[in-house]
Amino acid sequence: MAPWQIPTRPLETIFRISPRYVDKRHVRPPAERAPSGTARRTGQAWKQGVDNRSHAYRGVLMPIHTHSVLLDPLTNRGTAFTAEERERLGLAGRLPDAVLTLDQQAIRAYEQLQQEPTELAKFINLEQVHDRNEVLYYRLLQDHLAELLPIVYDPTVGEAIKRYSHEYRSPRGVFLSIDRPQDVRSSFEALQLHRDEVDLVVVTDAEEILGIGDWGVQGIQISVGKLAVYTAAAGLHPARCVPVVMDVGTDNENLLNDPLYLGVRHSRVRGKAYDSFIENYLETVSELYPNALLHFEDFGPGNARRILETYGDRYRMFNDDMQGTGAITLAAAVSALKVTGESFGDQRVVVFGAGTAGVGIADQLRDAMVRDGLEPQEATRRVWLVDKQGLLVEGMPDLRDYQAPYARPASEVQGWADGDIDLLTTVQQVHPTMLIGTSTSPGAFDEEVVTAMAEHVERPIVFPLSNPTEKIEAMPADLLAWTDGKVLTATGIPVDPVGHDGVRHVIGQANNALLYPGLGLGTVVAGATRLTAGMLLAAAEAVAGQVDARAPGAPLLPPVANLRASSATVAVAVARAAVQDDVATRRPSDLVQAVQDTMWQPVYGPLSEKEASP
Numbered sequence: 001m002a003p004w005q006i007p008t009r010p011l012e013t014i015f016r017i018s019p020r021y022v023d024k025r026h027v028r029p030p031a032e033r034a035p036s037g038t039a040r041r042t043g044q045a046w047k048q049g050v051d052n053r054s055h056a057y058r059g060v061l062m063p064i065h066t067h068s069v070l071l072d073p074l075t076n077r078g079t080a081f082t083a084e085e086r087e088r089l090g091l092a093g094r095l096p097d098a099v100l101t102l103d104q105q106a107i108r109a110y111e112q113l114q115q116e117p118t119e120l121a122k123f124i125n126l127e128q129v130h131d132r133n134e135v136l137y138y139r140l141l142q143d144h145l146a147e148l149l150p151i152v153y154d155p156t157v158g159e160a161i162k163r164y165s166h167e168y169r170s171p172r173g174v175f176l177s178i179d180r181p182q183d184v185r186s187s188f189e190a191l192q193l194h195r196d197e198v199d200l201v202v203v204t205d206a207e208e209i210l211g212i213g214d215w216g217v218q219g220i221q222i223s224v225g226k227l228a229v230y231t232a233a234a235g236l237h238p239a240r241c242v243p244v245v246m247d248v249g250t251d252n253e254n255l256l257n258d259p260l261y262l263g264v265r266h267s268r269v270r271g272k273a274y275d276s277f278i279e280n281y282l283e284t285v286s287e288l289y290p291n292a293l294l295h296f297e298d299f300g301p302g303n304a305r306r307i308l309e310t311y312g313d314r315y316r317m318f319n320d321d322m323q324g325t326g327a328i329t330l331a332a333a334v335s336a337l338k339v340t341g342e343s344f345g346d347q348r349v350v351v352f353g354a355g356t357a358g359v360g361i362a363d364q365l366r367d368a369m370v371r372d373g374l375e376p377q378e379a380t381r382r383v384w385l386v387d388k389q390g391l392l393v394e395g396m397p398d399l400r401d402y403q404a405p406y407a408r409p410a411s412e413v414q415g416w417a418d419g420d421i422d423l424l425t426t427v428q429q430v431h432p433t434m435l436i437g438t439s440t441s442p443g444a445f446d447e448e449v450v451t452a453m454a455e456h457v458e459r460p461i462v463f464p465l466s467n468p469t470e471k472i473e474a475m476p477a478d479l480l481a482w483t484d485g486k487v488l489t490a491t492g493i494p495v496d497p498v499g500h501d502g503v504r505h506v507i508g509q510a511n512n513a514l515l516y517p518g519l520g521l522g523t524v525v526a527g528a529t530r531l532t533a534g535m536l537l538a539a540a541e542a543v544a545g546q547v548d549a550r551a552p553g554a555p556l557l558p559p560v561a562n563l564r565a566s567s568a569t570v571a572v573a574v575a576r577a578a579v580q581d582d583v584a585t586r587r588p589s590d591l592v593q594a595v596q597d598t599m600w601q602p603v604y605g606p607l608s609e610k611e612a613s614p
């Protein structure tokens with residue numbers, strides 16, 4: 001379909017604003033563009049599209065059925081439509097008389113939210129605001145970021161994913177079914193977004209959602225949640241971001257047996273059919289939206305790294321669990337080492353849970369050791385991976401290919417234990433300086449393990465990163481108690497400050513959400529064609545550069561409440577790194593300003609081109 005064409009649809013259909021019409025080359029007179037009959041019947045509304053988007057889109061000329069503006073969350077302002085706007089848009093009688101400001105709407109929406117009895121109910125309430133009025137939704141998130149991020153994202157999003165088919169109200173996102181691979185293209189085309197109109201596509205196949213496993217189609221909510229963070233934290237434009245689930249079946253029998261389950265009703269498809277579905281997705285999305293960053297989330301350990309390694313050179317891809325988590329953990333480690341005064345070259349690292357996140361972190365820490373002067377082989381030797389079967393040792397039959405480089409020689413571990421070598425034994429033998437948890441094994445960092453570690457190191461660095469809350473390896477209050485306040489810690493979930501021995505310890509959140517929004521924004525601002533190791537490192541250093549953890553009880557990472565400012569700083573560093581790595585297609589002379597200009601703000605913009613530039 002040509003960019004200016006609008007498909008014929010019934011009058012009642014919502015015509016979403018499409019920034020494609022901004023491009024004057026594509027703008028045709030309304031009568032010419034209108035689908036048969038529609039222009040005549042919608043009249044003036046053709047010329048007066050509501051535009052809640054940034055100034056980049058203010059020239060929109062669009063067809064709008066009078067009532068559709070109230071139904072589309074990207075155009076709806078509800079009670080904030082002024083009397084004059086209501087008249088112009090033909091909304092007479094459609095709204096109560098009073099005109100509220102966005103501030104007033106935000107107060108009301110927040111009051112309503114407070115009345116919800118549970119976190120899940122709050123999640124549902126917020127999703128309903130999201131589906132009604134995106135400006136209001138993001139205004140709420142912006143005003144109460146530290147309070148609401150744990151609702152729309154980790155940990156409550158995990159609960160919402162488990163309950164999705166039962167709590168379902170309306171669809172959000174693109175649902176791709178492995179049983180209909182021929183629909184991949186048309187599923188995206190139905191969005192009516194032009195090739196320049198998409199910055200970001202977040203996709204999951206939901207095999208390993210957070211630490212809660214396989215949730216089939218219900219994983220769409222992780223794509224939605226990740227994007228909410230991109231917009232709330234870094235101002236990625238909500239209309240330019242697309243959440244996607246690849247529904248390839250599920251091995252979760254509870255879902256398959258649930259009559260209300262909304263996904264395809266068979267076990268996970270693997271092998272050739274799966275691989276060609278992934279390839280189909282990548283080819284289609286990158287062709288339709290050649291400038292978009294393709295974010296992969298919560299794929300299973302067998303696929304996450306394999307997909308990135310197979311296609312990372314060809315597409316602008318990012319695996320959040322592997323790369324984002326590695327980079328935020330590196331940032332927390334940089335902060336911790338500023339406190340201990342050591343270098344990465346001095347570290348011995350035990351990673352418990354050697355999956356996508358664990359090995360992603362191992363890679364980042366190993367690379368940091370190499371930058372500090374260790375030979376690559378020596379750096380790899382400083383990382384011990386422990387998984388379900390215990391310490392990973394060369395020759396183990398069930399070793400995954402990405403774990404193999406870290407497996408210990410049998411000669412090294414001879415005499416450590418009769419059979420498999422557990423976490424406690426590993427800690428007793430290795431005397432780690434850092435202990436990282438990505439195992440989904442709650443309570444695994446118990447008092448025995450932590451005190452064994454603390455016997456040999458003055459300031460143990462312990463990061464229990466598993467999500468959501470019920471999966472965490474240890475809580476900071478216990479870690480502080482067991483180490484007499486010496487531990488340097490950060491967690492994947494948000495944790496309230498902990499008082500210990502008269503010191504208030506603020507716990508940094510080592511969650512990739514503290515890093516990927518700025519990384520994505522920087523990639524967009526630079527128009528980077530690839531996401532490079534240099535850009536990831538720049539993001540990690542920019543995060544770490546924003547805190548000084550040397551004061552007693554200070555956090556290792558910047559607070560979530562400052563995430564918008566923090567993301568802007570990260571974005572500048574990332575865009576600069578993209579230029580250095582020669583992958584930038586845009587090189588703004590003033591990067592700081594370019595980042596600010598790109599960040600979308602949740603405000604009601606001008607209604608029409610005329611109003612925007614009188």
Ligand SMILES: NC(=O)C1=CN([C@@H]2O[C@H](COP(=O)(O)OP(=O)(O)OC[C@H]3O[C@@H](n4cnc5c(N)ncnc54)[C@H](O)[C@@H]3O)[C@@H](O)[C@H]2O)C=CC1
Binds near residue numbers: 300328
């Ligand atoms: N804080 C953050 O930003 C992030 C945290 N995570 C968390 O890390 C955890 C793992 O996530 P992924 O790496 O994506 O999953 P994954 O499935 O790729 O890896 C989990 C690994 O833990 C191992 N494991 C399972 N039970 C174990 C046990 N009892 N003892 C030792 N190892 C065990 C598995 O065999 C697997 O190798 C999840 O809880 C997830 O929420 C993941 C990504 C980001």
Ligand SMILES: CC(=O)C(=O)O
Binds near residue numbers: 466512
């Ligand atoms: C934070 C995140 O990406 C995870 O737990 O999977």
Ligand SMILES: [Mg+2]
Binds near residue numbers: 210297298320321
């Ligand atoms: Mg994840």
